[in-house]
Amino acid sequence: MLGQIRDLSVYDGVPLFSSSRVLSSGLCPNGPGAFTEYGGLVWVTCNINSDDGSGGEDMGAELVGSDEAIRVLQGSSSANSTIASYPKWNHTAGSGEQAFYYLGNSAMSGVADHHDYLAKTIAITTQCTPITRQCLPDVQWPLDDDDNRSFSCTPGFGANFTFSGASQMRDGDEDDGGQNSRADRPAVGLAFASDAQLSERIGKYDPTLADKLNAGSNQSKPIPDVSYKYLQPSNPLHFGAWALGYPGYSTDDTGTRVVSTNPLLNDSQIYRSELGPSTEWVLNCSASVYDVSYTWVNGAVQTFNMTLASPEMGGMISAPFALERVRERAIALQAIAAAASASDNSTSLAHMFADHWSQAALALSAGVFSPEQNILSQWRETTQVARVPMAPLYILLALKAIYVMAVIALAIGAYCFTHPAETEIVKTQLSTKGLAAAHFDDPNILQSKVVNQLSERLQPMITKDSPTEPDDPAKGGLRRAATFLGDMPDKKIGVVAEADGVWRFAVVANGVWNGIKPLAVDLVNIEARAGNLGTPGEVVKAWIK
Numbered sequence: 001m002l003g004q005i006r007d008l009s010v011y012d013g014v015p016l017f018s019s020s021r022v023l024s025s026g027l028c029p030n031g032p033g034a035f036t037e038y039g040g041l042v043w044v045t046c047n048i049n050s051d052d053g054s055g056g057e058d059m060g061a062e063l064v065g066s067d068e069a070i071r072v073l074q075g076s077s078s079a080n081s082t083i084a085s086y087p088k089w090n091h092t093a094g095s096g097e098q099a100f101y102y103l104g105n106s107a108m109s110g111v112a113d114h115h116d117y118l119a120k121t122i123a124i125t126t127q128c129t130p131i132t133r134q135c136l137p138d139v140q141w142p143l144d145d146d147d148n149r150s151f152s153c154t155p156g157f158g159a160n161f162t163f164s165g166a167s168q169m170r171d172g173d174e175d176d177g178g179q180n181s182r183a184d185r186p187a188v189g190l191a192f193a194s195d196a197q198l199s200e201r202i203g204k205y206d207p208t209l210a211d212k213l214n215a216g217s218n219q220s221k222p223i224p225d226v227s228y229k230y231l232q233p234s235n236p237l238h239f240g241a242w243a244l245g246y247p248g249y250s251t252d253d254t255g256t257r258v259v260s261t262n263p264l265l266n267d268s269q270i271y272r273s274e275l276g277p278s279t280e281w282v283l284n285c286s287a288s289v290y291d292v293s294y295t296w297v298n299g300a301v302q303t304f305n306m307t308l309a310s311p312e313m314g315g316m317i318s319a320p321f322a323l324e325r326v327r328e329r330a331i332a333l334q335a336i337a338a339a340a341s342a343s344d345n346s347t348s349l350a351h352m353f354a355d356h357w358s359q360a361a362l363a364l365s366a367g368v369f370s371p372e373q374n375i376l377s378q379w380r381e382t383t384q385v386a387r388v389p390m391a392p393l394y395i396l397l398a399l400k401a402i403y404v405m406a407v408i409a410l411a412i413g414a415y416c417f418t419h420p421a422e423t424e425i426v427k428t429q430l431s432t433k434g435l436a437a438a439h440f441d442d443p444n445i446l447q448s449k450v451v452n453q454l455s456e457r458l459q460p461m462i463t464k465d466s467p468t469e470p471d472d473p474a475k476g477g478l479r480r481a482a483t484f485l486g487d488m489p490d491k492k493i494g495v496v497a498e499a500d501g502v503w504r505f506a507v508v509a510n511g512v513w514n515g516i517k518p519l520a521v522d523l524v525n526i527e528a529r530a531g532n533l534g535t536p537g538e539v540v541k542a543w544i545k
Contacts, residue, residue: 019105019119019296020372021080027064027368032316033233038213041226043233045316047368048323061323065367069320069328072363073335080366081106082359085123085294085301100125100304101358102292103369116297118376122369123292123306124317124361126354128241128285130269130346135242135282144271144280151282153240156200157193161244161273161280164333165191166324167203167230186245186278188333190321193238196286201240202232203322231322235314236288239321241333241353245278246341269346279341283350287358289314293375320364332360 023032028046037044044050049062063069071077083104102123135153136144150171152158159165160172164187172189192202206212212226249260249272258277264270271280290306291313320326321333336356343349 018371018373021103021121021369022372024370032312045319047365048319061325063326068367069364072366082362103362116378117374118295119374120293123290124358126287126358128283128350128354131284132269132282142272144273157198162187163189165189167322170205188243188337190241196238198240233311233315235311237314242282243337246337263344267346317361
């Protein structure tokens with residue numbers, strides 16, 4: 001493929017937006033997050049507008065750039081999109097390669113095959129594992145008849161399946177403001193933990209938090225046990241996710257037999273609740289956030305260089321899913337759980353949840369990222385041509401040149417070392433016209449040759465024993481008389497046409513066929529009448545009469 005490469009900022013009068021994505025300097029002047037709330041005691045992020053109150057039981061929060069977040073989440077944004085990349089060095093995890101999702105430029109979709117660039121952005125990869133049996137150790141699979149739908153994965157990480165997992169909310173128990181009124185409705189929850197073993201849930205409800213915040217408001221430094229009660233800057237991120245009613249199923253009239261062909265219901269990590277009917281499952285997930293520089297060439301990612309981002313960047317990504325009052329949180333989690341529940345088994349469900357969560361986490365934070373000029377950019381105007389390795393091509397051309405020179409040399413030699421004039425004469429004589437002309441010049445040429453051959457074969461043969469008696473057949477006689485055909489060498493039998501048009505068998509001896517036998521018979525008869533053949537001649541003579 002050949003083409004012209006030129007720098008590009010505008011193509012056909014239309015500006016092409018940058019594919020690099022960086023934190024907005026206007027929305028995030030101090031970076032992803034800082035200690036600002038409640039007198040500088042609580043760590044908050046730039047993608048959340050929070051109220052700097054003095055209460056502390058919960059923190060009001062609003063997502064920055066929520067309109068753009070929803071558009072990116074639904075794939076309808078004209079500026080941003082979440083794109084999957086599969087670096088070649090990645091390991092294979094479960095049902096497929098580990099996916100890295102990065103924030104890219106959706107406006108490039110129409111010209112991506114012609115625009116090559118080097119850009120920087122942010123990327124997320126997530127892995128999840130089913131742990132339902134670990135979190136419900138006292139339940140006999142597949143039925144969970146616990147009215148409260150509670151689960152406990154570790155002493156520090158447990159809740160109710162109706163709990164959304166939002167920071168500073170109760171765990172969905174009986175005293176949680178009527179949370180169990182959602183018992184018959186699908187619910188999805190997600191909560192972050194301090195480590196991969198989910199040993200402690202970040203943002204766990206603490207009724208004494210207000211007193212701690214007020215007591216520490218005059219402190220010069222944040223109080224460690226209070227600072228991370230809402231969010232915790234961390235990268236990688238560790239969280240547990242659970243769902244109630246994804247997928248749903250139906251039962252027969254008695255309410256005892258499941259009426260469904262969904263293979264997911266036969267998986268040992270998918271439980272069924274009698275109060276539904278609903279399904280229940282829990283996942284243990286870890287996500288890593290990366291700063292990425294990548295090259296896009298010929299319509300695909302060619303290189304994908306990643307560096308683990310700061311803990312603050314990880315904390316900012318987690319913020320939309322950690323705080324109670326972020327409305328987009330519930331929309332994203334329900335869409336993720338619905339997509340994952342279409343899987344055939346719990347492992348596939350976990351992978352599907354992980355991939356969709358990576359995309360949703362990028363989407364909900366897209367509002368605080370702004371376009372930036374690409375590091376490098378070029379436009380290719382290409383023409384399709386055949387690509388041939390140079391060395392074989394030159395060898396082929398050299399051999400063809402040698403072949404041409406050899407043919408020319410042979411032609412010159414043939415002309416110099418032969419006699420074209422004589423050759424033309426022979427060629428002319430052997431052509432159809434030449435043979436026809438020769439026949440008209442001497443029509444009897446073929447016949448005369450046959451007669452001459454016959455005459456030679458019928459001449460008396462003079463031998464040393466009877467030089468004066470050539471007519472005696474016993475002493476040699478006629479060399480090729482008809483009566484002595486049996487002695488002729490090289491005899492063959494064939495089919496020939498005679499003068500009357502009838503085809504007959506004939507004996508061919510020494511190239512003469514016995515169609516000329518009547519000539520020999522006449523000569524024999526003449527000899528017999530003259531009495532030159534003895535007793536056989538007398539017999540022939542009598543037969544002739």
